[in-house]
Amino acid sequence: MLWQALTLQLGYNATLVAIGAILLGFAAGVTGTFLFLRRRALVSDAISHATLPGVGLAFIVMVALGGDGRNLAGLLAGSAVTAALGLLAVQWLTRRTRLAEDSAIGAVLSVFFGFGVVLLTVIQTMESGRQAGLDSLLLGSTAGMLRSDALLIAVGGALTLILTLILRRPMIMVAFDEDYAAALGLNIRQVDLATMGLVMAVTVVGLKVVGLILIVALLIIPPVTARFWTDRTERVWLLSGVIGGLSGFVGAAISASAPALPTGPIIVLTGFSVFAASLFLAPNRGVLAAVIRHVAFQRRVHVRQGLLALAHGQPIYERYTVRLLHRAGLSRPDGVATEAGRARAAKALLDEKRWEILRAMPDHEAAAALYDGMRPIETVVTRDQLAEIDTHLAAPQEVPA
Amino acid sequence: MSGAEFVPLSLTPILIGVFAAIACALPGNFLVLRRQALIGDAISHVVLPGIVVAFLITGTVTAWPMMIGAAAAALLAVLLIEAIRRLGGIEPGAAMGVVFTTMFAGGVLLLERSDTSTVHLDVEHALMGNLESLIWLDAFGWGSLLDPEALAGLPPELLRMGLSMIGVVAFIWLFWRPLKISTFDEGFAQVMGMRTNLIGLSLVAVSALAAVAAFDAVGSIIVIAMFICPPAAARLMTDRLGAQVGWSVVFATLSAVLGYVLAGYGPLWLGAEDSVSAAGMIATMSGIVLGLAALFGPARGGAQG
Known part of the structure; x- marks a missing residue:
């Protein structure tokens, strides 16, 4: 069963999901590298937790408009809106007040998540909300997925990856040497904004596969792992992408091979195994x-x-x-x-x-x-x-x- | 609202919420100042594998094994973060991210793989708690507060949370000076002969204690929110640490009471029939308090000249 999953023979949906997970993992690994090099890895935690109220609101709005609240595209669109709001809130708190970024991150993630939970309990009391299954977005679940959803994930992963590859040059410059990049005429704030936009894209696409609590792992573990193997920026991002893609693929495959193996945790644990191996075995930097x-x-x-x-x-x-x-x-x-x-x-x-x-x-x-x-x-x-x-x-x- | 309804149904949840909020907000003041605010976040994630393992070993959902498991998991997480940071030369934020996501993922996987259908143990419960269910069935009104028979039926969480809060208060009160000095000027504290590492570690340990106790009663959202929002809001109100701690207690209490009342009765006022999650509402209220403080707090921009 596992062998079939690894060789993409578990049917059309599972294959689409696996491809989506590879693309998503690759995009997350590359994007995460720039977050990591900018020492802002945990900002992504605030962004991902801030998606929850968006999901809830999107469900309520779609039902109010007479549609199906479970439409994945609609839910993801809603999650992107509040994720952006969460990011803005973090930046506003850090820039306008004297609070440090870690306090801003913690405040935004807990408050947005708390509000999202309030909305979820509202949805549970709604007529159409009893079977909403929105909690699958907390931890990711690819079992019994609709074909359109699987397609959405594969396409979303591909688009995110393409965007990441297009934007990687300016992001490398800024991550590597901010002053030099500014001297070359790059707008640092715009590049940072683009990085955060990519983080949001990864988070939103990853909601269904990895879940919003664990998506941050896909942005942090691959770059940290890649960093063990090389000191060169242009190799770190590539290696990080490969590690992310591999984690996504193996995780999706293992999860599809047996019941009660939730996709998100498996992907994270796969990534962590690679990390632990690197921590001990990497040349130069390894233990x-x-x-x-x-x-x-x-x-x-x-x-x-x-x-x-x-x-x-x-x-x-x-x-x-x-x-x-x-x-x-x-x-x-x-x-x-x-x-x-x-x-x-x-x-x-x-x-x-x-x-x-x-x-x-x-x-x-x-x-x-x-x-x-x-x-x-x-x-x-x-x-x-x-x-x-x-x-x-x-x-x-x-x-x- | 009559005492006959309020005392059994709302008094104990509100008290537990307030105790939990204060127990988390007090150490949170120092964590925010030390830029370790996200430790609360990390601890509340790693608590999950701790309680799952405790459940798998004991086979029951009882308080003490779970608390011990959660505390052990928190300790393990702190050690792992430190080890990865030192061994790999990785920045603390990223090291923390690696550890808490992995441990949380491990907890979820264990939970899914083991048969917990007979007991009330799931991820949602861990995240959101069930503050609403901590009611005092033996009470019939305000008079029950003096009735020893009714008092014996108080939910055990109330006592545990109260004791934890007293423990936290005692720690802050006893170690006020070393905490204060080592937070603001670590070098000076070392010159004074203080063991700053030990102080930092005991602060994290006390935070973990508060987090684990509160988690058991109210779920991890409140824990993260209360570690950060009331102290952060308080920091925007004043430049003095004593006053900041005072404000944070006020804000924590306010968020807990308002949040619980709004969650329980707000929907009724709006014409809906069911209440919403109290834990979520308390976190939301603390966010609103922080937002107001960020807009209007007298010390929001930095030290006042």
Whole structure:
């Protein structure tokens, strides 16, 4: 069943929904990247919660006009209106009062959502509202979807994605370097507005698939995940889009493969699995890479200190150091240096002495700043400079017999 | 309205609503000033998996296991946010977004996959609470307030919420000075020898306590709204912290009472038959209060010179 779902063989509707989820996830991943880089990830939470009263109002209006309150296109249109109002409220509160953005976000999301709940209870008391099923928009549900709704989601996802790709250049510029973008003549406020418009589009299209409580995850998790793998903006957004699309696809497929697997949570958990894997496994920024780096560094310190101790003829008490030296063939298991170990120890001592001389020379201040007790001096100075340093070394002395 | 109707049906929900509002608004003052307002939002989302797991372990919907589960989930969330922030070098807002959405999604999935048809446990209940159902059936009028037999039948949520509020008040009162100093000038607080990390952590812990207790009684919308709206509105009224806390309590009480009354009786006045969600209405009222404060509050634009 899952295999069929993953290969899009569960029927026309499920396929449309899966395609819609891929497109939506991709658009969300790309749009989310710019929110994330602008450090405004949680604004999307306010926008998504602000859709609820719009859904309720749209239902009431459609019923009052004698239509079917459950028309998805109408509900989504209504949700876009209040989402925009919510966004305006956040901006108004942050700009006009001294409240910080996080307070504004929290206030808008709770108040709009609260009002939406009031409207939902009104709808429940309406004649036609008993079976409204509007709560499916809270958590997303693609089971038993109408064909027109599935089509709407696929088309909506495609349109959002196209818009995102068209707008991505100015958004990259603003996210990357606001001043530079302004100097190039871009209107920062308009670009920000466009970003927020895309967030709204993603939210509205995502209502039926992911649900309004969790859509924010689709905007946050992919860019955060992508950021682990690369430092380059133009790759972050692409990777983020791919991760978003993948989460959408796998989530929609798993959800379609069995009952009682709500689409939204599955998509979010899929995304989180990718995130968790990246957190641990990503090169450079991942936890595993950091641990490996730390261990390697520790070893270098131990070996270096061990060699210096050998050079001074001091005993080594640290077992780990002896083990490392022995494994490298530099000492015997009891900590006595081998031939190779004595040579390396002498070299270490010589390096240390050279560094000492270098650090005392005012001309080499920049090179001396690189001293960390482990760096081979040849990597810092030229051969000529090394020769100059060596002239300061004390001449070899005869060892008394 | 006669006492015979008001006392059993409306007195206890209003009191519980007010207690919950105040318990959340008090720590909210500091969270708003510290730019941690969204912690309330995060906590109220992660509470869901906590109570679901508690239900799956105990098999019943009773208060204490649920509160413990919710508190454990809140703690886990704070730890996870901190771990992701540190390990991944991710900004706090995004780290929070990753954690609370994932935990909420996990909670929803657990809930859908397990058989909860026999008990009253669903996502809507978690979001919206059921303030209206916390009635005092043993009461017959104002006289019942002095009748020990009737008092024994008070909804247990009233006592729990009252105690939680007293706990929050005690915390704020006892730690007023360190809280105040570390909120406004963390560097100075450290120089004074205060352990600012510990103060910040205990503030979050107390907020979580208030959130979990309130959540049990009134649902998570009120929790988020009360953490932010009354303190934010209060901040637009005054420059002094003491006065701000005072205003926030007034606003929280006002929102709770007005919201409950409007939800219960407003539709009747408009000619409709059924009441609307009290939790939603209380959140809406707190938003209206905040809107008015943002338009007319004397300190809305910044410090007054």
